[in-house]
Amino acid sequence: MKISTSKLNTYSDCPRKYWYSYELFIPTPKSEAFWFGGAVHSGLEAYYKKKDGFQGFKDALLQSSGREKPAEGINLEKLEEQGKKIFEIYPKQAVYFQPILIEHRFTVDLVNPETKEELPAVLTGKIDLVTVDGYIVDHKTASKELSDDYQTNNLQVNGYAYAYWKIFGQLPKGVIFNQIIKGNSRREPVIKATNPIKPTIGDLCFFFQECKSAIDAIVRKETRDYPNPNFMTCQFCQYKNICSFKHKKVR
Numbered sequence: 001m002k003i004s005t006s007k008l009n010t011y012s013d014c015p016r017k018y019w020y021s022y023e024l025f026i027p028t029p030k031s032e033a034f035w036f037g038g039a040v041h042s043g044l045e046a047y048y049k050k051k052d053g054f055q056g057f058k059d060a061l062l063q064s065s066g067r068e069k070p071a072e073g074i075n076l077e078k079l080e081e082q083g084k085k086i087f088e089i090y091p092k093q094a095v096y097f098q099p100i101l102i103e104h105r106f107t108v109d110l111v112n113p114e115t116k117e118e119l120p121a122v123l124t125g126k127i128d129l130v131t132v133d134g135y136i137v138d139h140k141t142a143s144k145e146l147s148d149d150y151q152t153n154n155l156q157v158n159g160y161a162y163a164y165w166k167i168f169g170q171l172p173k174g175v176i177f178n179q180i181i182k183g184n185s186r187r188e189p190v191i192k193a194t195n196p197i198k199p200t201i202g203d204l205c206f207f208f209q210e211c212k213s214a215i216d217a218i219v220r221k222e223t224r225d226y227p228n229p230n231f232m233t234c235q236f237c238q239y240k241n242i243c244s245f246k247h248k249k250v251r
């Protein structure tokens with residue numbers, strides 16, 4: 001079995017949501033954030049490979065729209081304009097990360113760092129950038145700054161730190177969110193890196209246990225019948241219109 005931090009995040013939100021997404025494979029329309037974030041990632045990949053970042057952004061947007069028609073309301077011209085502004089200011093505002101790995105895909109075994117217990121699954125994923133001095137950088141495109149809660153209580157941080165530990169045999173110096181905060185009609189875009197989060201071996205063990213619980217439930221086919229309805233999760237769930245467990249607001 002292959003597990004990724006996206007799958008783990010979905011399972012942690014709601015096991016039934018995992019069932020819709022990864023067992024029934026019910027497609028959902030891609031959001032504007034998905035289109036824009038994907039293209040910005042491609043642009044940054046080009047930038048850190050010393051190519052033209054905006055061209056990389058535009059090519060990715062064009063390729064994605066060639067593969068799939070954007071949902072109604074997604075304006076590619078507006079996204080291109082926003083991308084242009086971002087790649088104009090990026091070299092002036094962003095911290096320069098000296099990369100050793102860029103958009104690095106990984107597949108690693110799942111082993112408890114302390115007890116050496118092994119799980120019957122591998123962890124797969126992609127790290128946006130690893131610096132020569134041992135930091136993991138995750139590019140985050142958003143319309144506002146990430147909350148402190150998001151930064152500290154994050155499966156992604158521990159998952160990336162775990163993958164780094166398996167690849168390099170030591171903990172990363174830290175995990176940094178490189179925030180690309182979109183502009184709007186009144187505000188220019190802002191590029192702002194968070195302070196590094198420093199996962200410990202204890203965090204990696206905790207991550208291992210979270211993988212173990214999720215994998216156990218998936219193998220036992222328990223995801224369908226274990227919804228986790230709460231108002232906020234259901235509000236933003238792509239499957240709320242078909243799910244009979246959806247949390248109903250009590251008046």
Ligand code: SF4
Nearest residue numbers: 014017227234237243
């Ligand atoms: S609507 Fe709520 S209960 Fe149903 S799958 Fe989504 S998050 Fe889970």
